[in-house]
Amino acid sequence: xxFAMKVTLPTHVPMRYVFRVVAVLFALQMLEGTSIYASxxxxxFIVVMSDAFNACGGLVYPSGAAIFFMxxxxxxxxxxxxxxxxxxxxxxxxxxxxxxxxxLVGACSLWTAARIxxxxxxxxxxxxxxxxxxxxxxxxxxxxxxxxxxxxxVPVAVxxxxxxxxxxxxxxxxxxxxxxxxxxxxxxxxxxxxxxxxVWLTLFWGIFSFSKQGMFTxxxxxxxxxxxxxxxxxxxxxxxVTVFAVSMATFLTPLSQLGRVYKDDPDSQEKALxxxxxxxxxREEYQALVAEQLQISTAYHWFNENYGLLDRLTxxxxxxxxxxxxxxxxxxxxxPIESYVLNMIPRYFVGQKAELHWGNRYAHEIxxxxxxxxxxxxxxxxFADAYHCVQWWGVTLIMFPCYLAMFWVMDSLTGSTKQTFWxxxxxxxxxxxxxxxMMNAPFIAVSVVAFSxxxxxxxxxHILPMIGALLIPVRRTILPLSVDPVPRPAPSLGLxxxxxxxxx
Numbered sequence: 001x002x003f004a005m006k007v008t009l010p011t012h013v014p015m016r017y018v019f020r021v022v023a024v025l026f027a028l029q030m031l032e033g034t035s036i037y038a039s040x041x042x043x044x045f046i047v048v049m050s051d052a053f054n055a056c057g058g059l060v061y062p063s064g065a066a067i068f069f070m071x072x073x074x075x076x077x078x079x080x081x082x083x084x085x086x087x088x089x090x091x092x093x094x095x096x097x098x099x100x101x102x103x104l105v106g107a108c109s110l111w112t113a114a115r116i117x118x119x120x121x122x123x124x125x126x127x128x129x130x131x132x133x134x135x136x137x138x139x140x141x142x143x144x145x146x147x148x149x150x151x152x153x154v155p156v157a158v159x160x161x162x163x164x165x166x167x168x169x170x171x172x173x174x175x176x177x178x179x180x181x182x183x184x185x186x187x188x189x190x191x192x193x194x195x196x197x198x199v200w201l202t203l204f205w206g207i208f209s210f211s212k213q214g215m216f217t218x219x220x221x222x223x224x225x226x227x228x229x230x231x232x233x234x235x236x237x238x239x240x241v242t243v244f245a246v247s248m249a250t251f252l253t254p255l256s257q258l259g260r261v262y263k264d265d266p267d268s269q270e271k272a273l274x275x276x277x278x279x280x281x282x283r284e285e286y287q288a289l290v291a292e293q294l295q296i297s298t299a300y301h302w303f304n305e306n307y308g309l310l311d312r313l314t315x316x317x318x319x320x321x322x323x324x325x326x327x328x329x330x331x332x333x334x335x336p337i338e339s340y341v342l343n344m345i346p347r348y349f350v351g352q353k354a355e356l357h358w359g360n361r362y363a364h365e366i367x368x369x370x371x372x373x374x375x376x377x378x379x380x381x382x383f384a385d386a387y388h389c390v391q392w393w394g395v396t397l398i399m400f401p402c403y404l405a406m407f408w409v410m411d412s413l414t415g416s417t418k419q420t421f422w423x424x425x426x427x428x429x430x431x432x433x434x435x436x437x438m439m440n441a442p443f444i445a446v447s448v449v450a451f452s453x454x455x456x457x458x459x460x461x462h463i464l465p466m467i468g469a470l471l472i473p474v475r476r477t478i479l480p481l482s483v484d485p486v487p488r489p490a491p492s493l494g495l496x497x498x499x500x501x502x503x504x
Contacts, residue, residue, distance in 0.1 A: 003235045006186055007227050011058030018050045025083055034088040041100035042079050042089055045107050052111040055118050060417045062410035062426035063117055066434045067110060073435035074381045075103055078302055078314030092302055093317055094324040102323055106383040106395040113400055117407035125415030127422050130457040135465040136179020137193060138472050142464030143172035144197050165452040169201050170217055174225035174424055181229035189226040207276055208269050210259035213432055215252045220431055228417045228424055251279040254286030315436060319384035321366040326388045336389055340440045344447040379436030386439050406442035409450055422457045
């Protein structure tokens with residue numbers, strides 16, 4: 001008997017299983033030498049975030065996605081791997097207990113916001129009337145054309161604004177994959193259009209730019225759209241997806257890390273292709289670089305060994321360094337939060353917008369970057385950013401209202417993925433921005449991303465199908481003239497066709 005399972009987004013985590021898992025983790029961590037204080041804080045963080053996830057309604061809601069990715073990519077995944085590897089949670093970091101307590105207090109703020117939002121968010125989202133039921137391939141083609149060439153058509157005065165909201169290439173992938181998966185009842189997700197755009201996006205947004213986010217955006221968009229549409233996963237497909245994901249993590253992550261120094265070189269594309277077509281050599285150079293960095297006191301890491309992409313999927317070690325620095329009296333004050341607020345206001349009203357390089361500045365404060373490096377973007381979690389600004393007030397009185405507003409706007413705008421397709425745009429943003437967007441994430445979510453979602457919904461339902469139809473004609477099924485229409489019974493008489501014939 002062949003294995004086949006329809007993949008869907010989870011809507012609930014049974015708490016009885018959560019308590020059993022944390023009990024096992026706590027026991028293992030005690031045997032491995034983790035302090036009781038750190039282990040209890042870690043387990044409590046899992047329980048609070050799981051209940052907040054359930055309160056939001058699961059991963060189908062943007063608020064639930066924010067909770068999921070913030071919990072998983074800050075501490076849960078990394079702590080789980082360390083426990084499995086037999087490493088104490090508080091090893092290789094400066095202030096594990098304090099950092100975990102900051103996380104736990106921030107999680108309580110998110111739990112409160114999630115509970116309140118579940119009661120006050122709109123039952124019928126604002127964008128529910130803007131739906132696309134067919135012509136997905138035409139809409140995807142239109143989105144691809146706007147995403148690639150739209151910048152050439154808009155006035156120079158609004159070009160920077162267009163670039164901020166230009167997520168049409170990932171949208172085109174999701175539209176094409178969602179339409180194909182839905183049309184085939186989940187048995188097929190491959191679309192030639194989506195494949196071409198994915199290769200283009202991965203190559204030019206990711207590999208040539210040495211950007212991990214650009215390298216993985218197309219794959220995440222594809223998987224997200226297929227899952228939302230209800231994709232059937234078989235054994236063969238599961239093996240393929242696993243091998244594909246492991247291969248990308250194994251060979252593309254080293255390319256992005258090694259290629260950072262070549263970003264501004266005139267021959268950066270040639271160097272990127274050289275590293276791409278020599279993956280074994282690239283990985284060996286990357287492993288040698290990491291081994292060298294592990295010997296440097298300023299290289300922050302949580303695991304005893306290098307694990308490639310896994311080291312990039314947890315921000316706990318650099319959060320720990322920033323929180324430790326804050327307790328030594330180095331606080332950023334409220335200025336970063338103020339700049340996030342001002343950055344929500346369009347440039348036309350405030351002139352020069354606030355420069356947002358706080359991640360780079362924080363990295364310099366903890367000694368992570370060279371003094372002359374002012375361009376490398378380093379991401380910290382919202383927990384560490386809030387605490388670095390105003391300590392405990394940051395993870396309580398600032399995080400709670402910011403995330404309550406973020407949850408309400410996202411859920412009231414798009415609803416769940418079962419209500420509108422547009423919730424998928426928020427999920428794609430949150431997969432990266434929730435855990436690594438710092439405290440700027442809630443302000444971006446209710447301003448730039450919200451505008452992007454509304455724009456995408458309106459343009460996709462009214463304009464994109466017409467643009468895409470110029471290249472992908474709409475096929476209409478026309479019945480032959482010789483086919484007689486199927487007779488229907490007279491509904492007012494309540495008689496079947498046979499009874500009507502007998503009476504005649």
